[in-house]
Amino acid sequence: MIPHDILTLYGAKGLEYVIAIAFLVLFVPFWRxxxxxxxxxxxxxxxxAQAAPAHSDLVEWFRVARDVxxxxxxxxxxxxxxxxxxxxxxxxxxxKLVGPLRTIELxxxxxxxxxxxxxxxxxxxxxxLDMLSPVDGVVTAxxxxxxxxxxxxxxxxxxxxxxxxxxxxxxxxQRKGLLSGRMAHRWIEDATNALRLRMSPxxxxxMQDGGVPVDGIAQALAPEDWDRVAREFLLS
Amino acid sequence: MSSRPATLTAPQPWFTEKVLMGQPWAEYRRxxxxxxxxxxxxxxxxxxxxxxxxxxxxxxxxxxxxxTNPWGIWIGFDMLCGVALAAGGYTLATTVYIFGLDDxxxxxxxxxxxxxxxxxxxxxxxxxxxxxPWNLPIPMVYSFGTTSVMxxxxxxxxxxxxxxxxEFSPALFxxxxxxxxxxxxxxxxxxLTVAAVMLSTLHQSSLGxxxxxxxxxxxxxxxxxxxPIFFFVSSIVAGLSMVIVESSLSHRAFQSRVDHxxxxxxxVLGLAxxxxxxxxxxxxxxxxxxxxxxxxxxxxxxxxxxxxxxIVLFAAVPCLLFAHGARTRNATLVRWxxxxxxxxxxxxxxxxxxxxxxxxxxERYIPSWMEVWTSxxxxxxxxxxxxxxxxxxxxxxxxxxx
Numbered sequence: 001m002i003p004h005d006i007l008t009l010y011g012a013k014g015l016e017y018v019i020a021i022a023f024l025v026l027f028v029p030f031w032r033x034x035x036x037x038x039x040x041x042x043x044x045x046x047x048x049a050q051a052a053p054a055h056s057d058l059v060e061w062f063r064v065a066r067d068v069x070x071x072x073x074x075x076x077x078x079x080x081x082x083x084x085x086x087x088x089x090x091x092x093x094x095x096k097l098v099g100p101l102r103t104i105e106l107x108x109x110x111x112x113x114x115x116x117x118x119x120x121x122x123x124x125x126x127x128x129l130d131m132l133s134p135v136d137g138v139v140t141a142x143x144x145x146x147x148x149x150x151x152x153x154x155x156x157x158x159x160x161x162x163x164x165x166x167x168x169x170x171x172x173x174q175r176k177g178l179l180s181g182r183m184a185h186r187w188i189e190d191a192t193n194a195l196r197l198r199m200s201p202x203x204x205x206x207m208q209d210g211g212v213p214v215d216g217i218a219q220a221l222a223p224e225d226w227d228r229v230a231r232e233f234l235l236s
Numbered sequence: 237m238s239s240r241p242a243t244l245t246a247p248q249p250w251f252t253e254k255v256l257m258g259q260p261w262a263e264y265r266r267x268x269x270x271x272x273x274x275x276x277x278x279x280x281x282x283x284x285x286x287x288x289x290x291x292x293x294x295x296x297x298x299x300x301x302x303x304t305n306p307w308g309i310w311i312g313f314d315m316l317c318g319v320a321l322a323a324g325g326y327t328l329a330t331t332v333y334i335f336g337l338d339d340x341x342x343x344x345x346x347x348x349x350x351x352x353x354x355x356x357x358x359x360x361x362x363x364x365x366x367x368x369p370w371n372l373p374i375p376m377v378y379s380f381g382t383t384s385v386m387x388x389x390x391x392x393x394x395x396x397x398x399x400x401x402x403e404f405s406p407a408l409f410x411x412x413x414x415x416x417x418x419x420x421x422x423x424x425x426x427x428l429t430v431a432a433v434m435l436s437t438l439h440q441s442s443l444g445x446x447x448x449x450x451x452x453x454x455x456x457x458x459x460x461x462x463x464p465i466f467f468f469v470s471s472i473v474a475g476l477s478m479v480i481v482e483s484s485l486s487h488r489a490f491q492s493r494v495d496h497x498x499x500x501x502x503x504v505l506g507l508a509x510x511x512x513x514x515x516x517x518x519x520x521x522x523x524x525x526x527x528x529x530x531x532x533x534x535x536x537x538x539x540x541x542x543x544x545x546x547i548v549l550f551a552a553v554p555c556l557l558f559a560h561g562a563r564t565r566n567a568t569l570v571r572w573x574x575x576x577x578x579x580x581x582x583x584x585x586x587x588x589x590x591x592x593x594x595x596x597x598x599e600r601y602i603p604s605w606m607e608v609w610t611s612x613x614x615x616x617x618x619x620x621x622x623x624x625x626x627x628x629x630x631x632x633x634x635x636x637x638x
Contacts, residue, residue, distance in 0.1 A: 015527040023520040034512045034559035057499070066499070 056092075056158060059185050060192040063092040065158035069178035070187065071115070071134030073235040076158065077178065079171065086135050086171050089162040090122070090153060093191060094131065097230050098124050099216020101150035106142040106163055113137060113166060115174055118236060120163055124216070127227040130236040134178060137168030191233065195221075198229070254411065257627060276616050283613025286606045287364065295367055298606045305594055305601035307365075312589030313611050314361025316443055317582045318354050319393070320467070323475030324482070325351020325400055326429075326436040333429040340506070342498040345407060345631045346486055347479045349622065352400035355393065357618045364610055385445050392439030399435060403428050411629040441468040447588060455592035457534055457543040460525035463588070469518045474581040476511040477554075480504050480574035490626055501567040508558040508570040511577065515555035522547055539595060546587060550580025 056063040068076040074094035078087045095101075105121035113119040119133035143162050146152045153161035168174070179187050198221050218226040218233075256264045290298040301308050324347035331337050332344050363369040376394060381387045402421060409418035444467030447454050460466065487500055526532065526543075534540045554577040561570035590601060626632060 012527055012530045016524055019520060019523045019527055023517075027516065030516055030559065031513065034509050034516075034562060036563055037565065 057185070059188040062096065062188055062192070063157070064184055064188050065091075066181070068158055069134065069175045069180050070184050071132060071178055072187070073116070073132035073134075074233065075119075075131055075134040077134040077166075077168075077171065077175065078158075080165060084167050084169050084171070085140065086137065086166045086168040087162045088119075088134060088164040088166055089157060090131055092157045093188060094234060095153050095157055095161075097217050097233055098122055098129060099219055100124065101153065104147060104150050104153070104163070106147065107139050109139050109141060111139045113139060113164075125219075129227055129230055129234060131234055132236060133166075135166055135168040135174050136170050137166035139164050140167045141165040194233075254628065276620055279609075279612055279616045283609050283616070286609055287613065290364055290606070290610065295365075298604065298610075300602060300604045300607065302599065302601075304597050304599050307589060307593070308601060309586070309590065309603045309607055309611055310361045310365035312586050313582070314614060315358050315365070316585040316589055318358030318361065319440065319443060320471045320474040320581050320585060321478045321578060322351040322354025322358070323436065323440060323471040324479040325354075325403070325475070326396075326432040327472055327475035328479055329403065329429045330433050333426055334433070340503060342500075342632075343479055343483050343503055343507075345404070346482060346626070347475070348400060348403045349407075349625060349631055350478060350482050351475075352397070352404050353618050353622055355397045355400060357614045359393065359397065361611065361614055385442055385449065388442045389439050389446065392435045392442065396432060396435040396439065399428055399432050403432065407629045407631055436471070437468060440471040441465065443467050444588075447593075450593070453594050453597075454588065455534075455539055455543075455595040456529045456531040457526065457540060458588050458592040460528055462521065462525050462528070466518070466521060466525065466584075469514060469521060470581055470584060472514050473511055473518060473577060476507050476514070477574040477577035477581070480507050480511075480571060481578055484571045484574075486626065486632055489623075490632055501565075504567050504570050504574075505562045505565060508562040508573070511574070512555050512558035512562065515551055515558065515577070519547060519551045519555060522551065539592060542587070542591070546580075546583055550576070550583050554580060 056065040058064075065076065065078075068078040068091075070076050070091060074091045074097075076089050076091050079085070080087045102123045102125065105123065107113065107119060113133040113136065115134060115136050116132050118130035120131055122129045122131065142164055143152075146161055146163060153163075155161065195217060216226075218230040222229045252258060252260070259267070286298065295301055299308055299310075328340060328344045328347040332340050363372070366372060372390075375381055375387055375390050402424070406418045406421050409415070409421065441464035444464040447459065447463055448461070451459055483500060484504065535544060554573050557569060557573040558577070561567070561573055594601065
């Protein structure tokens with residue numbers, strides 16, 4: 001307890017003011033330090049900073065990224081750094097459904113794309129599949145790395161395997177109609193269940209250990225007209 | 237995997253399905269023989285007879301408590317630490333239901349369960365400590381003694397334990413299949429959370445206020461008029477740290493029960509940010525208490541050095557480590573820091589109630605081995621009950637979609 005003499009009291013009060021001011025002065029840098037995050041290292045490929053590998057969950061057999069918005073045709077969209085710019089790609093479900101790609105056909109920069117309308121084409125084996133754009137806008141860039149190496153889409157569909165950059169002024173409004181978070185998880189679960197219903201009991205032999213299907217589920221389901229099956233899921 | 241053969245099974249008896257988790261008795265019994273259960277059985281085999289002996293022979297026969305030192309570790313550890321570490325319940329419920337940070341929803345239920353069990357076992361520890369525990373209901377229903385801070389603590393703890401039971405009950409009713417009751421209680425979530433915040437604010441601080449009555453018994457470095465604020469603020473840190481520790485251990489121990497869609501690392505880093513900021517304020521509050529005591533000269537004494545060690549090692553260091561861990565996204569560092577921070581809160585509570593209490597008395601209190609074993613028994617029982625509930629009820633994973 002503070003002795004009841006005036007000088008001691010002033011000394012203690014002075015110290016308290018110093019502590020209070022020190023708190024206020026130090027709190028700002030501390031807050032900035034605690035709330036900030038260390039910047040990520042520079043990416044290796046052009047524009048990969050915007051397409052840095054996203055954190056993703058495994059829902060059933062498929063990776064579902066947490067920071068993208070899904071179109072029901074299994075395309076995704078994520079706001080890029082530049083104002084109004086959106087990165088677009090095909091999700092893990094789509095690439096596992098279609099299987100190893102021969103080539104990817106992307107629209108040239110300057111092409112207008114519309115939400116729900118075909119925007120790019122996948123070539124697998126001797127068949128082709130169109131995929132729908134998740135947003136409206138004008139293509140401003142394409143991922144040349146994925147054109148040279150379609151395997152990027154398989155390895156990292158939400159990161160290095162991005163397909164287009166689209167200038168999409170209406171993305172803020174359009175993304176409300178897209179799926180994310182728990183809704184996206186449910187949607188992928190439903191799509192997986194729909195796949196299961198189509199599987200014959202002995203198809204399990206075609207799967208890898210652990211229950212994850214091999215690439216090209218559609219080909220495993222219907223070897224002759226797998227592109228028709230895939231189109232049903234990709235809505236194209 | 238779709239190729240897994242789907243087999244139709246006959247409905248199991250209620251007991252087998254709910255209590256034995258669908259296993260035949262022989263299989264369930266075999267599953268009980270684990271190293272952890274062996275240690276727990278050893279603790280309980282000695283602890284339960286000690287508790288029975290304490291009630292049969294009295295406090296004098298089992299404890300080192302005396303008229304000079306009437307409060308021992310059953311108050312200092314079981315009650316003060318138990319209640320502080322159970323603060324995750326109100327902290328997380330407020331975060332999610334009042335502030336709307338829904339990302340933290342997956343950790344609310346385990347936090348509320350930890351809180352509920354923490355309070356129940358704190359009260360059981362109190363029952364052991366009270367000379368005449370059968371008189372405990374008297375201030376609850378008759379002869380309130382409203383001028384006593386004990387009245388406020390007693391009522392708040394009783395009411396909050398009831399609130400925690402109600403907050404957790406939707407999981408119980410979901411397990412029992414009582415959907416109507418569950419729906420009614422879910423509707424009461426906001427009201428219960430508001431009640432929880434009010435009651436916790438009151439009694440977390442008034443546990444500290446108990447020591448305002450003993451300004452001459454408590455060491456001047458620890459005694460402060462702000463001690464209720466210290467207890468309240470440190471309870472938030474204790475709650476957040478405990479949620480980090482508990483969720484990390486649960487996700488290791490109950491792999492089959494957790495929701496793998498939840499990014500626990502992200503939640504843990506968010507909780508660490510909050511804990512670091514609160515610890516930062518707490519350190520400066522403690523320094524204000526030191527300045528206000530006017531006894532900085534005592535810092536050079538052995539207890540003074542212990543005071544400095546407590547503030548630096550158990551408050552400032554975890555504050556900086558939490559901030560650094562969150563900034564560098566190092567969830568492992570954050571988890572270890574949370575364990576350290578929990579220990580820090582225990583150290584602070586024990587310092588106030590045991591180490592710095594009666595510091596000038598000739599007769600120093602050292603707990604008897606039976607007091608220590610009783611506390612160990614209560615903690616072990618708490619863990620066993622937590623495990624029993626988590627293995628059966630929807631705690632770590634919300635199976636209702638709510």
